[in-house]
Amino acid sequence: MNRKIRNGLVIAGFGTFGILGVTILVANVRKADDGLRVYAAQTASDADETTINGWESEVDNTIYCTGSVSKVYVTAAVMQLVDQGKVDLDAPVTDYIDDFKMADERYKDITVRMLMNHSSGLMGTVLKDDTLINDNVLDREKLMLTNLATQHLKADPGAYSSYCNDGFDLLEIIVERVSGMDYTTYVEKNIADKIGATSIGTSDNMFENENLVDIYSNEKCYGNEYCLDFGAGGIVSNAKDTCEFGSTFFKGDSRLLSEKCKDEMNTLSTASPYSFYGLGWDEVSIKQYEDAGVKVLCKGGDTLNQHANLMVAPDEEISVCVTTSGGSSGYNKAVCEALMNIALEEQGIEIDEVTAPEVEFKNAVPEEFKKYEGYYASPYSGVIEVTFPDMKYMLLKTGTDTTSESYFKYTDNGFVRVKGDIEADNVKVDPEYTCYRVEEINGGIYIVAxxxxxxxxxxxxxxxxxxxxxxxxxxxxxxxxxxxxERENQKYAITSDKYSSAIYDTPFVEMTELDGSGYIMVNMTMGVRILRIEDENTASFYTTIPGDASRDMFDMTVNDDGTVVCSNGYSAIPVEVLDKLTKDVTKVALKTDEGTWFGIDDSLANTSISVDRPENSAVFVYDKYGDVIYSSHMKGYGDTIPLPKGGYIAFLGEDGGTVAIKYE
Incomplete structure (x- = not known):
């Protein structure tokens, strides 16, 4: 594996991931003369460039949004205040943010530590206006606190850890309230300056920086994407400086934190075997490294279009960072792991490759499993139906309109996924090893994989x-x-975000009533969620799964006019009631945080328009499938706006603005 990487197969792989820009760095400062070692650094400048050729010897200075790697930054910032005796990890959050309120009295029990280890019980993420295109003007603190004041908790504080962005935005506010500085200034003075980093910042001080990476969607360049959730996901940096930040967690490095505070962050914070959170870190216990006697810390991060991963081995003094435009943090993590393994090998430490265990298939499924037949909610697959045909194997059916089937044979380890002819019992273990176990935890029944x-x-x-x-x-x-x-088989278009919000690239919401079960499945840009029906117009979050699977929960209400209102900040209108865009429409009055949508009339199908619009506005066009084909945020978008048959058009802006339309 290591030889393959050194021979360039990592680079060959990038072409298949859809990665448009990438910087990969390994820092090893164990010896003073080692400095920063670059295994690969390359940026692709064009959307149609699918391969990256060769190796660069110079460190790439391209600045990326690090996404949720930002959580380690804000945790470190709060821990600095802990070192100074200004913050107590186990004190209530309300001690530091007196205007933090919720529609649930349990919020008073949330502590600072719970924000860091995802156990606060908060729903997850206030998504409204969290990411903007070519814009950084927003009072994000006011928006988030106002929204949280309407929410209730999904669990008792401290009950279990479930990935939560909002907790880290509250940490950002704590930094500001306690230090008396705005967060960007605090990071600049107390993190970036202390480690000699010049690219670490937020959209406040890095807006329109010439080194910011461009983002792409549908092979179109959109310029710069800014995450306004600074604590949860808004730190920007080049890979070199993120790598340097990672090196501050090396044993004996006191530039930012005491050993006591670093140990707090690096310690497994939950007794659950299904999550491995530290404070700020995604993982502080990774089995293949633990087996080799090496502690490795890991944090991944994703915005809609930028991705990062940071891995640190504190005792071996290795920091690895991969940042990309396009792809995913999962791919970045794979490259980080591969490079971490190379660096450890150079220190004489071999990491054994993970392999699937040998299994022996059983001829029958024990009768005790019969009670586990039924429907399961999954954020990864939507709805899963579990049955045990003739008690010979486990059958999983996923999907609604179309159904896919997976087969699992019973073994001593659990139910192992197989390929082949299940009825003839001519099967073998799936190369992508998956073993399911059904477990009863705290009164719930779960599938553990x-x-x-x-x-x-x-x-x-x-x-x-x-x-x-x-x-x-x-x-x-x-x-x-x-x-x-009655709400099935139609799209709902989000209308509630600012004109520069990135959500308008994928703004459609769809829902499916699940065969009289009392549940609906909601599909939006963040994925699939199962909600429990409460009445004709209300549905609420349902799943209570530790780890990532219960992240970003929300409740939903349907107003009398058909508008769908979600507790995460989104509102959406049914497209079937949209007015039609015809040549009679020559002007559109714009409204702040309220998009004006039209269906494209057949009389205008496959024609085009041009518009005269204010600077603080945007126009989006979608085909009949809901895919964006035109946006005024695209670089070089031009003056001609296409109107596809059966499509939709959205006009976005601010109160007082008007768009004038000229037809071809």
Missing amino acids: DMISNNSDLVNNENTTIVAEMMAPNPVSENVINAWK
Whole structure:
């Protein structure tokens, strides 16, 4: 594996990932003369460049948004205040943010530590206006605190850890309230300056920096993307400076934090075997490294279009960072692991590649599993139906309109996924090893997965996580079921975000009533969520899965006019009631945080328009499938706006603005 990387197969792999820009760095400052070692650094400048050729010897200065790697930064910032005796990790958050309120009295029990280890019980993420294109003007603190004041908790504070962005934005506010500085200034003075970093910042001080990476969607360049959730995901940096930040967690490095505070961050913060959070870090216990006697810390990060991963071995003094435009943090992590393994090998430490265990298939499934048949909610697959045909194997059906089937044979380890002719019992273990176990935890029934996969052609990844929760009976009346069924098979268009919001690249929401079960499946840009129907117009979050699987929960209400309002800040209108854009429409009055949508009338199909619009505005056009084909945020978008048959057009801006339309 290491030889392959050195021979350039990492680079060959990037072409298949859709990565448009990449910087890869390994820092090893164990010896003073080692400095920063660059294994590869390259930036692709064009959207159609699918391969990256050769190796660069110079450190690439391109600045990327590090996404959720920002959580380690804000945790470090708060821990500096802990070192100074100004913050107590186990004090209530309300001690530091007196205007933090929720529609749930349990919020008073949330501590600072719970924000850092994802156990606060907060729903997850206030998504409204969290990412803007070519814009950085927003009072994000006011928006978030106002939204949280309307929310309730999904769990008792401290009950279990479930990935949560909002907790880290609250940490950002704590830094500001306690230090008396705005967060960007604090990071600049107390983190960047102390480690000699020149690119670490936020959209406040790095806006329109010439080194910021461009982002691409549908092979179109959109310029710069800015995450306004500074604490949760808004730190920008080049890979060199992020690598340098990672090196501050080396043993004996006191530039930012005391050893006591670093040990707090680097210690497993939950007793659950299904999550490995430290404080700020995603993982502080990674089995293949622990087996070799090496502690490795890991944090991944994703915005809509930029991705990062940071891995640190504190005792061996290795810091690895991969930043990309395009791809995913999962791919970045695979490259980080591969390079970490090379660096450890150079110190004489071999990391054994993870391999699937040998298994022996059983001829029958024990009768005790019969009670686990039923429907399960999964954020990865939507709804899963579990059955045990003739008690010979486990059958999983996923999907609604179309159904896919997976087969699992019973073994001593659990139910192992197989390929082949299941009825003839002529099967073998799936090369992507997956073993499911059904477990009862705190009164709930869950599917736990042990997985060994390789989606990068670099390293095998081992992961144990809860992937689904059994859907308890939720009897509701036929009238209620019919009310939700009528909302199926139509799109809802988000209208509530600022004109520069990145959500308008994928703004459509769809929902499916799940066959009279009392649940609906909601599909939006962040993925699939299962909600429990409460009445004709209300549905609430359902899953209570530790780890990533219960992240970003929300409740939903449908107003009398058909508008869907989500507790995460989004509002959406049904496209079937949209007015039609015809030549009679020559002007559109713009409204702040309220997009004006039209369906494209057939009389204008496959024609075009041009517009005269204010600077603080945007126009988006979508085809009949909901895919964006034109946006005024695209670089070089031109003056001609296409109007596809059966498509939609959105005019976005601010109060007082007007768009004038000229037809061809």
